[in-house]
Amino acid sequence: MRHRRHWIKHSISVLFIVALLGGLVGCGGGGDAQPAGAEGGVEGTITISGAWALYPLMVRWGEEFQKVYPDVRLDISAGGAGKGLADALAGAVDIGMVSREISPEEEAKGAFWTAVVKDAVFPTISAANPVWDDLQQKGFSREVFQGIFISGEITTWGQAIGRPEVSDPIHVFTRSDACGAAETWAKYLGAQQEDLLGIAVYGDPGLLDAVIKDPLAIGFNNLNYAYDVDTGLPVEGARVAPIDANDNGQADADEIYLTKEQAVNAVATNKYPSPPARDLNLVTRGQPDGLTAAFISWILTDGQAFVDEAGYIALPAERLATEADKLGD
Template sequence: VTMLIVMSTYEKRIPSPCAKKGAAVAVSCLLVATLGAGCLGSSQPTLRVSGAWALYPMMVVWADDYQKTHDVRIEVSGGGAGKGMSDVLTGQMDIGMVSRPIRQEELDQGLFYLAVAKDAVVATISQNNPALAQITQQGLSREDLRKIFMKEVTRWGEVVGASLSNDGIVVLGRSDASGAAQVWAEYLGNYTQADLQSKADANYDGDMNMANGVARNKNAIGFNNINYAYNVETGGFAAGIRPVPLDTDGNGQLDPLESFYGSRNQFVENVSRGAYPSPPARNEYLVFRGAPTGEAHDFTHWILHDGQALIPENGYVELPPAVLEQERLYLQQGTRT
């Protein structure tokens, strides 16, 4: 039932016929295949995967493609990076999806992890934001964003140096244990997710709810992973929201090398070449309680080999070749040392 709720919610945001290939399709098709297999009482081996919303759409695509040629049933659910980590460490799931750096205390509990892709977090505002034209033209610096999320500035007019009416900023955060929130907090200046939550006017559970909250309020600002800031089918902007361009050199305007937010493909390309800072660009990880074996090992091996070909078309960034080869070696050895 939990999986039905999670998958149906995501499908509502990006509906698509099953004849096409992509994250939304895989969600709906995988839902049917997984629930159907359960009803038939299949004796197939089952892999259970949960965790970060950031990697969830990609994992659904991987699972759907893998099941076409392998006799295994893969159940995928979201819930946030914290849930994925907890589920694996407590033995409730075989594989966790985590979208933040791995902590030493987690390694001390026997955690094994592998980087499988890259993604990025981006600030998002409403398409009806009263300062949209200025923000699109000049971007916002990290200091601008820090002041906004820490409530040191409270009106959009203050941010862009203009006289605006009804422009009180509404700051949104994440209520779940979110890798995106932790990475965004680190980018703003070594803050924590708790710091963002305490300053926020409202906190939302999950990426999609955050995006919808931003879209509903013209003065809102939040942060989302790439595949919630952009439409996964068209590559254009997600309904009702716009990504906030970063003025990375802080000169008060978007230079040509900083202006790459018009489409998902353009943005992903610039994350790949390092034009978007890290953080909030980051690796996406799979985590296990000990080195994976059996079906979990085989599926992960496939992700690090054949599955990599599916990454660009689904709005993620491939790992640099040297990093990918190292992760493959870690899997082969069963250790990162």
Template sequence: MTERTRRQLRRTASLLVIITLLFGCGAPSGSAGDAPRQETISISGAFALLPMVSLWAEQYQALNPNVRFDIQGGGAGKGMTDVLSGAVDIAMLSREARAEETARGATLVPVVIDAVVGVVNADNPHLSAILAVGLTPELARAIWIERTVTTYGQWLGVGGDDPITVYTRADASGAGEMWARFAGGATQEELQGIGVNGDPGLAEAVRQDRLGVGYNNIAFAYNPATGEPTPGLRVIPLDLDGDGAIRPDEDFYANKATIIDAIRRRVYPFPPARELYLVTKGEPGPTIKAFYRWILTDGQQYVAQAGYAPLTQEQIDAALAKLQ
């Protein structure tokens, strides 16, 4: 081999080393070039969905560490306002969207089912009679909307003039709208009573008032750890056939599992049971679509654990098709 040939081989080898360093190895291991881009999904809205979405976010983030979540409650009205103004990516909604909201781009995907229930203080002196008689839509209307029934004597058909202290939601909420619709109204604004902000606030107000009645999403009417009624509260049964008495087949309120089963079987009425939605302004982007698809497939395994009723398979299929 001549000296000239050796020099050419050395130059070629040096060039190959440079090319390898520049293109072959890529960015060093662990650098920003290898790491997936971090994304944050911000969510606000209905207290009814807060426990479920929080659990979904925890499980999804464990599978997708590059996706993080910023979640807060505040009520369905706040969530819708936030998402339509661009303050958050997703709203949690516990009612159907209104025409003016869809006109502004609100795009809904159903994710789970739950219900609103009437609640009464566990130390109410008339508790046994309340649990025996229950509530009808007509009676709920007389208590919360018309205010023609203002004492427990009128409610229960017995003597006594203990006043019914009526509580309702002060903030715009899906729970309030569902309870109004159950009582024959159309909007939350028709409900009368002492206004309290938030599901936790309303539950606490009734819990502190022996003569208080109100309504809550089941996530706050039942203890999330035990499934039993929240300490200090009892759920008011619904008199489904209107005969003035709660029969054994109407009494499914002992714990969260029994009422969830009644909702799943469509025995508990719609309303105050309802579908819960996640909402974006316009079509959701790829990251949110991926999260939605996971919720509607693998994420459904956590629904019972969180104390909700699942969507039907037809609802899931329709929602997945909408995401195509």
């Protein structure tokens, strides 16, 4: 019976997508849709901008969607969650990728959001950090992170690990662009992005590069930028620092993220704090329709098949169904 309910739910989702796409034949629709071509295929362009966190998976989704609908073009660019949200609300793009919660004020401006997947922000340091061995044993507590990123009371690596004889200064890096990673990291520390201390660097790749080049640096990166997509290990030259989530004064085995698999498992089992774990959202100006709605609906159904292999964490089936229902209201 449970299998039958799953089949019925999947069939309804497929029919919903077909109905949306069918409605584009000979008429307009969200996503700059055009009339069907000679072979009855769907044509149109979907424009997307926003969060670095969601960009790699969105590119994959776009590739897979085009295999099913080859006459659909997807124009995808990264630039931070703030840009994605602003672009969507301004009508500059069809979909904004936003890697943080949508505020009531943003909803009042017309932001319609759909949660599609989950990931997390991780603290990153250089592989050449002089106290790496200590950090693997002790980890960072939330209080220590607050002293580094918010109050500025912790300024040396010795203070961070409880060894006053170590005087090496901590070089703090943050993001210069309005982004979900910084907002989520700040929220974990009880603050907002503008409260974060440090040298501001643009984008996920830029921040990680700055950390790698400086043995005394600390920053934060989205899951799929902290780890190498091919090896599943931290990007060469970087380390993902342990978080002492249970505040017991040491880094337990399930708080050490030497591989991407360990990090993903920690987020999936809720052993990693939330925030900095969070849902990733797609935002449109008002409820989407036409090609845009069909693409988002596809992401919530068939598109979920690519989540695990892309290194993200799937939302529970019940949550995906709830998000899909929002599109059909």
